[in-house]
Amino acid sequence: MGEPAKKIDRRRAPETAARILDAAESLFSLRGYHGVSLRDIATEAEVQVALTHYHFGSKEELFSAVLERRAEEHALGIAGALAEARAVSGSSKERREAVIRAFIMPIVDKSMRGGPGWKNYIRLLALVANMPQEEGFVSPFRSNYDHLIASYVDALHDIHPEMSEGDVHWCFFFFQAMTTHILVESGMLDRQSSGRFKSNDLDAMVDKLVSFVAAGFTGLGAK
Amino acid sequence: MGEPAKKIDRRRAPETAARILDAAESLFSLRGYHGVSLRDIATEAEVQVALTHYHFGSKEELFSAVLERRAEEHALGIAGALAEARAVSGSSKERREAVIRAFIMPIVDKSMRGGPGWKNYIRLLALVANMPQEEGFVSPFRSNYDHLIASYVDALHDIHPEMSEGDVHWCFFFFQAMTTHILVESGMLDRQSSGRFKSNDLDAMVDKLVSFVAAGFTGLGAK
DNA sequence: GTCTATAATGGGATAGAC
DNA sequence: GTCTATCCCATTATAGAC
Incomplete structure (x- = not known):
């Protein structure tokens, strides 16, 4: 198309953080804290494992963030x-x-x-x-x-x-x-x-x- | 002491298996299946980790054995x-x-x-x-x-x-x-x-x- | 039955390039 | 913000000596 190439910015932090939270919320609620790995969560959220650490720090902090969001x-x-x-x-x-x-x-x-x-x-x-x-x-x-x-x-x-x-x-x-x-x-x-x-x-x-x-x-x- | 040295037989399977079951029962009941490792259980039971496998096979089988005992x-x-x-x-x-x-x-x-x-x-x-x-x-x-x-x-x-x-x-x-x-x-x-x-x-x-x-x-x- | 040693995998976490 | 690569440790499980 003739449009000026929009900057396809993959850096969309809010959405990514929310996807991680959503995935963690779903998995933790089904299998509990110890039954879920950060790899499980990252896979479900379709992000890299390292991003869970970037956005939330540790696994425990992610768990707390899930509880606190709502x-x-x-x-x-x-x-x-x-x-x-x-x-x-x-x-x-x-x-x-x-x-x-x-x-x-x-x-x-x-x-x-x-x-x-x-x-x-x-x-x-x-x-x-x-x-x-x-x-x-x-x-x-x-x-x-x-x-x-x-x-x-x-x-x-x-x-x-x-x-x-x-x-x-x-x-x-x-x-x-x-x-x-x-x-x-x-x-x-x-x-x-x-x-x-x-x-x-x-x-x-x-x-x-x-x-x-x-x-x-x-x-x-x-x- | 002058007693004839009793054969201190450390091979006392029933007691050992029961100790493993007791430890597993206690820990699983507090932290759930995924929250407990075989090491935790072996430590609590004061046995080697390998003995949990010898007596019960896998972790899942041990869990089932705990449930079924009583x-x-x-x-x-x-x-x-x-x-x-x-x-x-x-x-x-x-x-x-x-x-x-x-x-x-x-x-x-x-x-x-x-x-x-x-x-x-x-x-x-x-x-x-x-x-x-x-x-x-x-x-x-x-x-x-x-x-x-x-x-x-x-x-x-x-x-x-x-x-x-x-x-x-x-x-x-x-x-x-x-x-x-x-x-x-x-x-x-x-x-x-x-x-x-x-x-x-x-x-x-x-x-x-x-x-x-x-x-x-x-x-x-x-x- | 019990022990040591080790295999094989998966786990949380970090560094550094992009 | 995102990705790749990697560290380091814990985990389940097995092999083989005693």
Whole structure:
């Protein structure tokens, strides 16, 4: 063509860094930190291994960068949903269900409708949350979400002053425990139901989960 | 000493193989398959690395051997507890709680009172159950427990014919999801409660868990 | 059964040309 | 910013002496 030759600049750092992050996010979320090599990531991202070091330093720093890329947006979504749920009026049962739903919906929304990156990020978060405490270097990250949990517990205790704070804590812990297992997509449900239910159909799961959890509260004294 | 020199026979295969299994069980349960090297295991077991190959072949075979060592006894314990729970009479709520407790108690008993090996084995099972389905080579093992789950779902459906089988499935899946997270000892509860509750105090957790789960069933139609 | 030695590969990380 | 080349160490696994 007669166009003046555009400078085909292969130096496009932002895009490359993002591709590395995407590849790392996907692989780490499926096989865990130790199950993935920088070579795996570089191959998936179609870049040279050395570029992972150039952009992110070490493997651990890359892992942290993956976790941090979406952390703020994710946390804001969950916090915002709680603020809306706090404004719901009605019976204590209705208000309780609203808060429970507020926790899970931003997560499910991002996983199902946020694009593949978000789906992988959510699974990675669940994987991290399901690691034994010994695995040290992710703990500082995990604690970033803990204040969010505290605000949910507070909201539920406000709705149920007849419960002890400890029992509200237990209920919310059980809820989180379910959530982290579900989001990691272990395939347990698929196997055990012989395919009738799908681990990755989170939308179908939400209503059942919210009903189950809300009723569970009554087992620990919620009226 | 004047004793006749006893033949100090360092060739004591059963003990050595067991020590390797114990070390592997402990380390795999804390850091996962890829997070542990055969060197780590050999060091922990105080044997030479080559002995892990002599006794078990490859790393994967060692991992499988760890999973299989206690599998039958564990499954029998859970199946036996269900048989006892099926014999309980009373209200549907009481019978439901009996079945729920029957599932969790053999596991908690072994983890808390079966010795350190059992504690590590239980945590390893939970770790495996919390892996994304992609991690292929453990799936054949996991499915060994699936028929047990089906028998629990059957028992609960017998107690609650007013529920659809699907909803009983959902409830039990949620129960299992909680259980696997709890048993992996992620430390989430410890952090979020600022130490008031302990992940590893399973006995304190069982009553809360059973009450929560049993009540959860009412959210999906149990009368 | 246990040990030493070593093979063969893959891993994280860096240097320096372009 | 990107690429090639390379370092150095850890890893799984095997061979063969004891």
